[in-house]
Amino acid sequence: MATLEIKDLHVTVTTEEGEKEILKGVDLTVRTGEVHAIMGPNGSGKSTLAYSIAGHPKYNITGGTVTLDGVDILSMSVDERARAGLFLAMQYPVEVPGVSVANFLRTAKTAIDGEAPKLRTWVKDVNAALERVTLDKDFAQRSVNEGFSGGEKKRHEIAQLELLNPKFAVLDETDSGLDIDALRVVSDGVNRYSDQGDRGVLLITHYTRILRYIKPDYVHVFVAGRVADQGGPELADELEANGYDKYVKAAAEASA
Amino acid sequence: MTLAEALELSPVESHLHPEGSFDLADHPVPTGLEEIWRFTPLKRLRDLHQDAPLGGDDHTIEVVAAPGVTAVSVPAAESARGASGYVPVDRVSARAWAAATTVLEVTIPAEAVIDEPTTIRVHGGGIDNAGAGHLLVRAGQFSKAVVVVDYDGSATWAENIEVVVEDGAQLTFVTIQDWNDDSVHVVTQHATVGRDAELRHVAISLGGDVVRASTSADYRGTGGSVEMLGVYFADAGQHIEHRLFADHTAPRTKSNVEYKGALQGQDAHTVWIGNVLIRKEAEGILTYESNDNLVLTDGAKADSVPNLEIETGDIEGAGHASTTGRFDDQHLFYLQSRGIPEEEARRLVVHGFFNDIIRRIGVPALQERLVASIEDELAEHVGRIDA
Numbered sequence: 001m002a003t004l005e006i007k008d009l010h011v012t013v014t015t016e017e018g019e020k021e022i023l024k025g026v027d028l029t030v031r032t033g034e035v036h037a038i039m040g041p042n043g044s045g046k047s048t049l050a051y052s053i054a055g056h057p058k059y060n061i062t063g064g065t066v067t068l069d070g071v072d073i074l075s076m077s078v079d080e081r082a083r084a085g086l087f088l089a090m091q092y093p094v095e096v097p098g099v100s101v102a103n104f105l106r107t108a109k110t111a112i113d114g115e116a117p118k119l120r121t122w123v124k125d126v127n128a129a130l131e132r133v134t135l136d137k138d139f140a141q142r143s144v145n146e147g148f149s150g151g152e153k154k155r156h157e158i159a160q161l162e163l164l165n166p167k168f169a170v171l172d173e174t175d176s177g178l179d180i181d182a183l184r185v186v187s188d189g190v191n192r193y194s195d196q197g198d199r200g201v202l203l204i205t206h207y208t209r210i211l212r213y214i215k216p217d218y219v220h221v222f223v224a225g226r227v228a229d230q231g232g233p234e235l236a237d238e239l240e241a242n243g244y245d246k247y248v249k250a251a252a253e254a255s256a
Numbered sequence: 257m258t259l260a261e262a263l264e265l266s267p268v269e270s271h272l273h274p275e276g277s278f279d280l281a282d283h284p285v286p287t288g289l290e291e292i293w294r295f296t297p298l299k300r301l302r303d304l305h306q307d308a309p310l311g312g313d314d315h316t317i318e319v320v321a322a323p324g325v326t327a328v329s330v331p332a333a334e335s336a337r338g339a340s341g342y343v344p345v346d347r348v349s350a351r352a353w354a355a356a357t358t359v360l361e362v363t364i365p366a367e368a369v370i371d372e373p374t375t376i377r378v379h380g381g382g383i384d385n386a387g388a389g390h391l392l393v394r395a396g397q398f399s400k401a402v403v404v405v406d407y408d409g410s411a412t413w414a415e416n417i418e419v420v421v422e423d424g425a426q427l428t429f430v431t432i433q434d435w436n437d438d439s440v441h442v443v444t445q446h447a448t449v450g451r452d453a454e455l456r457h458v459a460i461s462l463g464g465d466v467v468r469a470s471t472s473a474d475y476r477g478t479g480g481s482v483e484m485l486g487v488y489f490a491d492a493g494q495h496i497e498h499r500l501f502a503d504h505t506a507p508r509t510k511s512n513v514e515y516k517g518a519l520q521g522q523d524a525h526t527v528w529i530g531n532v533l534i535r536k537e538a539e540g541i542l543t544y545e546s547n548d549n550l551v552l553t554d555g556a557k558a559d560s561v562p563n564l565e566i567e568t569g570d571i572e573g574a575g576h577a578s579t580t581g582r583f584d585d586q587h588l589f590y591l592q593s594r595g596i597p598e599e600e601a602r603r604l605v606v607h608g609f610f611n612d613i614i615r616r617i618g619v620p621a622l623q624e625r626l627v628a629s630i631e632d633e634l635a636e637h638v639g640r641i642d643a
């Protein structure tokens with residue numbers, strides 16, 4: 001079993017008016033074999049949490065720790081974190097002109113595994129992974145995410161998840177912008193990944209819709225840069241019924 | 257009769273098309289303040305722009321002509337030079353014209369379709385004795401061929417190149433500047449494109465101390481098409497200058513100019529001037545020009561000047577774009593977040609940057625060579641840049 005542990009994490013971004021604190025002490029522990037859902041209103045800092053774990057240079061860590069099996073990951077470079085077993089499916093996957101999906105995936109796989117994948121099986125694996133998320137195999141020859149529709153980008157993220165098969169996956173609103181068929185395809189991919197048993201999932205979402213397909217073990221309510229509440233799957237049902245209002249109000253009062 | 261008279265073109269008051277002249281007296285020694293010289297480091301031209309003798313013969317020229325293509329060196333006086341309608345537009349060009357004793361004439365017969373490239377290798381054997389050259393490439397009606405000029409070694413070289421693409425012909429013409437670091441090369445090229453003919457002009461500039469390549473194209477009939485693709489990579493101290501001029505002299509013609517360059521190292525300098533003139537009679541034309549520069553380190557400078565002059569209201573499309581930027585953090589973050597080490601991510605991004613031009617060159621062996629050359633250039637620097 002592996003553990004991803006976030007303790008009292010404080011993060012700022014640099015704005016024209018100076019440092020702005022976005023994460024205000026986040027505590028969260030994810031073990032392999034578990035699916036955690038993080039739900040929260042727009043602007044509450046969900047993506048900030050995801051990017052901070054992945055090491056995006058825009059975010060400044062001002063306090064707290066993030067460890068993977070006790071090893072500090074905040075001192076690692078972005079690529080070292082990925083090689084240590086972290087994966088971030090991005091809310092807005094980046095277009096990289098001129099770099100083919102095939103070349104990108106092979107380079108990533110080689111970096112993660114420390115050796116080049118076997119040529120013969122690899123091409124098959126890539127085609128199969130694309131097919132499972134209903135992307136035509138022609139996508140392998142296209143530039144990474146360039147000209148992909150929103151839904152295609154998300155499905156491409158899930159294809160990468162399956163091919164790179166990390167220990168922990170942070171999925172940042174992988175469900176947003178998907179029609180119902182694509183939502184099912186993406187959910188199936190996440191479930192195949194987590195059904196391996198020894199994988200951990202941190203599923204960030206704004207809506208409960210995806211939780212019909214992916215069953216979380218834990219639900220965390222994320223408001224104003226903190227975990228405001230947590231519970232089992234039933235908490236998602238309550239959020240579905242009542243929304244975030246009560247948490248947002250409480251957070252506003254606390255900071256007032 | 258000049259070409260303009262032959263085509264009955266309306267006169268244009270435009271700095272984009274200077275009056276040419278064979279008479280050296282019409283081309284005073286540039287001071288560096290002239291529009292066409294202001295980016296060029298004249299001090300490093302070894303007096304090519306002044307009066308340096310151009311009789312040097314330290315170079316060798318080797319031609320491997322594809323079957324069916326003829327390549328002969330003809331005494332200048334007996335040659336067909338001038339066939340493109342070109343008249344020297346600057347002093348270096350006029351001096352090279354006067355100094356060249358022979359003209360290499362490469363001729364593709366009408367209707368010949370030849371896949372195999374014809375290659376002309378210009379090898380410089382030293383920089384001390386400046387030399388001059390003249391190349392004339394003629395692609396006969398409805399022919400299809402590839403001609404590659406490959407420069408290497410050390411030279412101080414002034415040159416004129418003329419390209420005539422007759423009606424319905426398709427020509428790919430490539431120059432590869434793979435000079436040693438000490439070479440100075442000032443080349444003026446002019447192409448004239450016939451009715452429904454297509455010219456794909458590819459300029460690859462990697463080596464040399466100063467490379468200044470001025471390339472112009474005009475059209476002898478309707479429906480002609482010119483694509484100018486360029487890839488350049490400037491290292492510390494290098495000056496690489498491309499001056500492009502698409503002169504739309506006939507209706508329903510096309511020009512598409514796309515150049516991409518990378519720069520690395522102290523005082524690496526690139527210049528790209530993209531001029532397009534759409535004359536009154538050039539109705540229904542389509543033109544697009546773009547230049548993108550990727551600045552890999554501090555201390556490097558890219559100048560990029562697109563310029564469009566339109567004399568007719570009736571065009572199908574005209575546009576230009578110019579960008580100069582550094583590595584995009586988002587690209588690097590995305591690649592690194594998949595485990596790809598930073599250095600490798602940078603290399604992928606640079607290759608990706610050039611890729612959409614390289615894959616359009618259409619000569620596979622050349623594409624592979626170019627990818628390898630870029631890899632070599634990158635080996636020098638990219639691994640140790642701070643973001």
Ligand SMILES: Nc1ncnc2c1ncn2[C@@H]1O[C@H](COP(=O)(O)OP(=O)(O)OP(=O)(O)O)[C@@H](O)[C@H]1O
Nearest residue numbers: 013014015022041042043044045046047048049206
């Ligand atoms: N450069 C910046 N300057 C100022 N504020 C910023 C900057 N970058 C992020 N923020 C703010 O940080 C907050 C958290 O943003 P984040 O993207 O993490 O929210 P989120 O919970 O993912 O929202 P969503 O549900 O819309 O994806 C937002 O209020 C955002 O405006």
Ligand SMILES: [Mg+2]
Nearest residue numbers: 046047091173
């Ligand atoms: Mg977000």
